[in-house]
Amino acid sequence: MDREQEALLVGRVARGDRAAFALLVEQHQRPLSSYARRMLSDVSAADDIVQETFLRLWTRAASFNSAAARLTTWLHNIAHNLCVDSFRRNARMEFTDDEARLESVSNGPDGDIEAMESAWRVRRALQALPERQRSALLLCHYQGLSNRDAAKIVEVSVDALESLLARARRRLKEELLSNDES
């Protein structure tokens, strides 16, 4: 979907068009869910955040400026701010039970236990990163946003974003690759 189509759809949403809204939900819900679920340890809080993000699209569509940002960046920005709020409210909350562990990661094609263990280690390592390093890494590595868009969302310069990314990757490398070798 190009910018023009995107702007048209958002314009229709601003006029209360539910069909246009449904199309945008269909297109953006899964990447936003992945972002929120990687960002937070609480799966149901992550789902609530995705719902709230779209509710804001519904109520604030008129304020979206297609010339300033792509819709995906705009939505990620909203979801990111909600995640940060939630993260700060529940900073000490962590899932340790097996149910949460199973719920949080994909089973993979054959329910591969080894792949699940690896995913779980990555999840733990990501959760252990400082919030801004984690946000920077998730936005660039997993969500595929450009460094400029990610920098805007994290509210830092591109240089500062690069520094956050480099520190995050260094820490993950130490954590995950050294564990791998042991």
Place this chain on the structure above:
Amino acid sequence: MMSPERLQELLDTYGAREERWPEDQRQAMRSCLDDFPELRRQLFEARELDLILDSFIPAEVDLEQRILEALPSSALDRMLNWLLPPMPQLWWRPAMAAALPLVLGLALGVESQKLVSTDVVTDWELQERSLLLTATEGDWYE
């Protein structure tokens, strides 16, 4: 021309996949890798971390229906939902809505009848008063 040190920094920052490299530096990064093949080891290490990170795929979730259902409804939708509820135990609502014109009609009918009757009485009373005013006492006994 990009220095090997800068390339190393960028690989440590963005990883090994070209699509994640900054667009305005991709070409210079590729050229640098061609010029300094020894940097392929750093590229390999960055790829190793990328692959481990990619193993974390959150369970897929379909929230579309939930999101659409959570939208605030319009006044018309709310009225229709009230009149035609999805729950069968609320059968009385459509029945009440259907009976509403009948009840209104009856109420209006009774009310208008009262008005008409009051007018008749008023006219009669006026007639009586006018007779009383114009007639003398003797007229009554004649």
